[in-house]
Amino acid sequence: MPGSDRIEQMLDRAVKRARGSGAPPLLASAIEYAVFPGGHRIRPNLCLAVAAACGDALPQSADAVAAAIELLHCASLVHDDLPCFDDADMRRGKASVHAKFGEPIAVLTGDALIVLAFDTLAREVAPAQLASLIGIVAAGVGAPRGIVAGQAWECEAAVPLADYQQAKTGALFVCATMAGAAAAGADPEPWRVLGAKIGEAYQVADDLRDVLCTAEELGKPIGQDAARTRPNAAAQLGLSGAKARLEHLVATAAASIPECPGRAKLCAAIEAQTRQIFPRQLAQAAA
């Protein structure tokens, strides 16, 4: 079964559980709405690609941790869109959860998705791997250095840029590569750099999109970095500088891949997947 189908199946099973008997109807609808239809599912696909490169000895564990990472990503989008943060009305081309269901349900949907992610791990992951995978996932999401911490840096007067970006974007990519390796029984530590570099590349691509795309293309508001005086690589390096940085990061990411049975295939997949996140305008500018 292709990785994308495996991810959707596992997400579907988790969401059905959360929507089970006794669930308050609005919360149940909002949980489904926050997860389906998804975006590119970049993090869980990366997780499964690494698991495959490492031999994918326990596919159910890999599917579970990939789905858990996506549930946590969805939770972070729902909370980041809240009025007290980005106050974004659109997400993935439709009304954001708080715009559609109200702020209270949006807060609770994020909370429920976080719990659902860990519940999914407990139900689906092989017992011998469970503690290690939860540790990797919690590090990617919580304090002191996960995506929740990354968002919290936006509340500080003085922000160390590297810490902010590594936590806000990098942490969940690092989580994806390390968890993919661990789910397949490999040592996760050598896979940290790959996740970090892809996370950096994704951040630069996101910065470029914030500058280059229309809100319609992006499915969410544009110009948010300038409006919120957040650092933006395209603004700092210029368009061609940011593009060169992006190419460099993708090459560094590919070069960092540890020796493993599926190394060549994974290299190609990373290059292809990363192209997906390049803004269309950049490809045209390069042509």
Add this chain to the structure above:
Amino acid sequence: MPGSDRIEQMLDRAVKRARGSGAPPLLASAIEYAVFPGGHRIRPNLCLAVAAACGDALPQSADAVAAAIELLHCASLVHDDLPCFDDADMRRGKASVHAKFGEPIAVLTGDALIVLAFDTLAREVAPAQLASLIGIVAAGVGAPRGIVAGQAWECEAAVPLADYQQAKTGALFVCATMAGAAAAGADPEPWRVLGAKIGEAYQVADDLRDVLCTAEELGKPIGQDAARTRPNAAAQLGLSGAKARLEHLVATAAASIPECPGRAKLCAAIEAQTRQIFPRQLAQAAA
């Protein structure tokens, strides 16, 4: 070591981890502030009391799940106090987290505490018990029937009262008794009724306090149920009716305790602990 010291030690270890190197300072302070100093720690004490009654074969697992339940309770208080829910400025006799640190940090503090709870389980619980304990905890907190679902019922036009109260208050007490048993290697299912009845008693006592106490005594705003047209047992049954209901629930709870090595001692502890939550005015009225 007394149960209360065991709980504080485990909470302290968890909070120190979340405040570790690289943490954004405001988030780190808010996490500490949300957990210390605590309230009565009723749920984790109940969890440890049940574990002790069942023989407490694995005290570290019991401590971890008791602390995880308290972290999740703290997370729910932080989020319930947000402007979009109760908009409460006081909690445990001091400024609520959002009043002190702002709304963005309050949202993120709740998120970080949820993640920290599961991370604590993964680090501290014996591997053979981990999946089962996470399942019990997730059921008490998430959708469809945990405390997040209970809060979400307040967003619905039509609310089935029993579902609402069981989810909003009962679920985490059920979680405490079942997890305490499971942590000690006992079958958790027979311990469900005890948690449910104590949860109901706690709800009635809370309703009475909302009517009888001053905000200063309570450490949080009073009259919230009437202000928000939430159901309140004291308003529905009258003062003496609510008191009789409370006595009946405590007796039913004690009678439900399964056969176990420490049954008599647990009975006495439950009666004593439950007295603690009785409003002072009620004890005087009865005297």
